[in-house]
Amino acid sequence: MLLSLLIFLPLVGALVIALLPDTLRPQFRLIALGVTVAELFISGLVYAAFDPANPGYQLLQQTDWITLALGSIGSVSIDYLVGIDGISLPLVILSAVVMLVGVVSSWNIVERQRAYFSLYLLLTGTVMGCFVALDFFLFFLFFEFMLLPMYFLIGLWGGPRREYASIKFFLYTLLGSVLILLVMIGLSMSVMDPVSTALATGLINSPELADTNIIRLVQAQLANGQIDPGQLVHTFDFRYLSDGGNYLPSAFLSVSGETLPLGIPARMLAFWAVFIGFAIKLPIVPLHTWLPDAHVEAPTPVSVVLAGVLLKIGGYGFLRIAWGFFPDGGAEYARVLAGLGVLSIIYGGLNALAQNDVKKMIAYSSVSHMGFVLLGVAALTPEGINGAIYQMVSHGVLSAMLFLIAGVVYDRTHDRRIDSYRGLNKTMPQYATLTTIAFFGSLGLPGFSGFVGELFTLMGSMQSAWLPGWFTAAATLGIALAAGYFLWTLQRMFFGPYWSRHEASALPDLTPRERLLLIPLGLLALVLGLFPNLIFDLTHASVGEWLKRFLVS
């Protein structure tokens, strides 16, 4: 119930804002604030209700939604199915935090408030939906629906090149969606729901009777071709998609991997398709070029949400879907995948070094930091996977802070060029201090969360049996680059004698609202850095379970 509330509360909020009369316009942002505060509270309840020792899905809620009879190939069942485990819970909480931060930083949006806050809440609901949906169809629905508000939020409230950026964002992600959609259909055709199938074949007469033995029996019957295809119930259920026993032996994406379009097993193609779909989201070089444009044009709160939450859906998709359903792909191509991660780390870092636009610098640093996520996932070690999840949370907090920081100067002067400012430390000491904290946190200073994420993804890749040691060594260079671009920016903008292209009066120090946003985020990064077990306690049981599929294959 709690999880459904997480999804539908913002959707209802969006509807309410859309329908309220114009006279209540000043209340729109209050409604949005109220909803996101409630979201944070609910995610707190979810956290309290979660049992970290249980590696499986929890707080499950399942309702039959759509059942289609497909004639001779059985039927397909789509459920409204939500639940969380240790992989999704940290990201749910992160989303609740970042969405709240986003609302507060949207406080000064004046144009078309109704549309803005309505779309914002729609985004909130769909993002939550992505993290808690356990039915591929449902997940995909949220994944697609997320694009819509994002497209408008960039396209309507963005900077000068907003149309270009928003269309680029839309098309890029749509391309990824199409690939994911293809694989989704392929998967559902290849996988049965053992419980419903048992019901259909008359093996049992009530779903409650489906214990492990029955499921094994149905799977054995399936493997031996004893089930009439007309009685098969195809499914989108994540729990069944990740179990090789549920795959039809003759199906396109069967585990035996005999179908060979282009001489490559179909499963491997499917793996790459979903990988690319989510790699666009993360993003991974060379599929990243939408990100700098989207960030530069997006208004500050949308950048915060984009970097803080939306990118993480890419990493989540890796774990849940790409690697989750195609562990053979993840194992087979571990080197190439980790290599792409290393490439992103170095390439993103070097590009960040070349920027003169604060937001672009931060955007490329995101590319670099997300490379660590891919590296950790590809390593297939407990350190790597836990580290990747941790890195996503850490980057969510720190990148939100970084984009808010970029927003501070932009709000004041509409100028984000680094060389427009010098010696801001003198006139904006609070701003300088918080920027220093955010920069050092992001460049991996111990004590802040960035360090833990990088340390564990690197440790994971060094421990990995799949990867050569020099991969890790190359990735470690990324932390030197991070020190380079962050400190150089700090030196250019904040140190030296004061100078600016703009009037000093146009650059007052932080407002209370800005402090209210930046200080808690900084503290959060510090708390997570000092007590990393806050995250690892949640993740490690589920990650241990998750990794078992790689021992089998």
Place this chain on the structure above:
Amino acid sequence: MHDPLATTLLTLILLLPFAGFLGVRMSSRQVAGPLAIVLTGIGLLLSGVVLVGTTGPAVPILAEWLNMSGVSIPIGFRYDGPTAIILVLAHFVALLVQIYSLSYLDADADKPRYFGYLQLFVGAKAGILLASNLIVMYAFWELVGLASYLLIGFWYEKPQAARAAQKAFLYNRVGDVGFLIGILLTYRIFGTVEFAQLTAEAPTVVGLLLFMGCMGKSAQFPLIGWLPDAMEGPTPVSALLHAATMVAAGIFLLARIHPLLSPDALVVIALIGTVTTLWGGYSALFQTDIKKVLAFSTVSQLGLMVAAMGTDNLNGGLFHLLTHAFFKAGLFLGAGAVIHALHTQDMRQMGGLRRSMPVTFWAYTICAAALAGVPFLSGFLSKESILAGAFAWASGQHSPLAYGIPVALLLSSGLTALYMARQVRLVFLGESHAPTQAHPHEPDRLLLGPVVLLAVLSAWVWFALNPLSAHGSWPDTLFSAGQLGQPVNPAAAAHIVPVWLAPLSIALVLLGGWLGFRLRDPAPDQLVVRASVQYGFLDEFLNWLVVKPVVRLAHGLYRADTRVVDGAVNGGGIGVVVLAHIASAVDRFGVDGVVNGGAWLANRLGGLTRSVGGGRVQSYITAAVVGLLLLIWWLV
């Protein structure tokens, strides 16, 4: 020391400065300094109590920092001889430096920030000393780097200071990248990063990667350049961080990881130390900035310590770390007094200060003599120990080339005497070259007290009763207590000193000193001078080799990113649009044409049938069938 009391005290020693960082940072101008001094005083007292009260090495574990899927990183203390001594030393020098800073930074408005950063440094340094494993040590290692960054850049409005701070952090980061890779490899090989369990030899490359941490922090060749630039920070900071304690962290690291180092790795370490000591010594020769001479002399002495560690002489290296901390801090604080009096750092505008600042002169000269290795002073003891160890090590090597290292170290100590004598001559002797309006005078007690105390502590007697040998002295005993692993240089441990060593080194020191007092600098445009002042053009070389290519690569990649990668995307987009237009044209003229044609045909046919049969229904059915047939024909 398994008693909980000591553990509690150590925890306090570690946490007090971090609490102090926040407290001092938020306090007022008047309170900040005294509060910081009291905190460091308490820290000193506590570290003294633990030192006296403990019997042997101990490794109490405090808490699990992290425990996840079989990976466990505890936060614990490793308290042994080297930790005990250096902990007291760091607090002592920090205390003196803060007392000195009360007067030195009196006019500065930003004292809470300054003393806060110093507290941060003290806490981070204590963390390095106490850490029981590599990862926790690395964490504090980076924090020390942060404190150094903040303190070098304390006067952030000076562009050189901001640049120097950044350079220091980046040079250290480069070393730390290697250090971190080394730690990850250590973990991969041994399955642990606890010092207590790292007692077996690791592959050479792992040892050298770990050593890179030392190269960054202790400014070993080729990562030297940040240390002279770090002199842009306030002079007391130079004394504490960039002479006495922080830069010595690399030496401490080598002592900790010594069991991991293979013989080959040790040879490389000894070589790098030797190159560094000569490089630093030569670079100090013709500097004109009073602090830069001291900075390069620090580089040189750190090289000496590293060479000692490389020649398996842990006690010698740590002993020199200890003695060097006192006289080098004394020299920096003395230099600060001179700068304070003359408002310049250029030695060409000094001279003759022995008359106006006699106490400073004598204290400075004693420290300088200790640094040069004059007998009856502490520096002689520790240098002798290093040289003896190096000769003993060389005699145990297979190649006679190994003697190159001790000979080079001997030369370097002659070089030290040369540049220190030159500095004392330029600053204190001869005639004054100061602008006429300058009236140098002895500084106040807060400034002078620490300098005199440090000079007094440069005498031999505090360290060993025998003025010519440190054998069996208390630091020697303590350093040996709880050292990890066995493979120390047996000759160095037994202090087998060749009889000719002491006379030879004394002769070299005297020769160097005499030359330093007698010789005059060649013209500044000569190559030997420029090479020294620009430390062998190392910075230019590294800029050319690393910095510029990386920046160029970054810009090139960004161009490629926008033109090639993004260009492909946009090109693809444009291609699709063009394709869409073509398709649309085909649609309009081709497909639509066929459809329209079909409709026209159907219409005609319908009209035909209608006119023929006159019935409505039939004509429609006929038209539909014909249309369907046409459609099927078109589709197939």
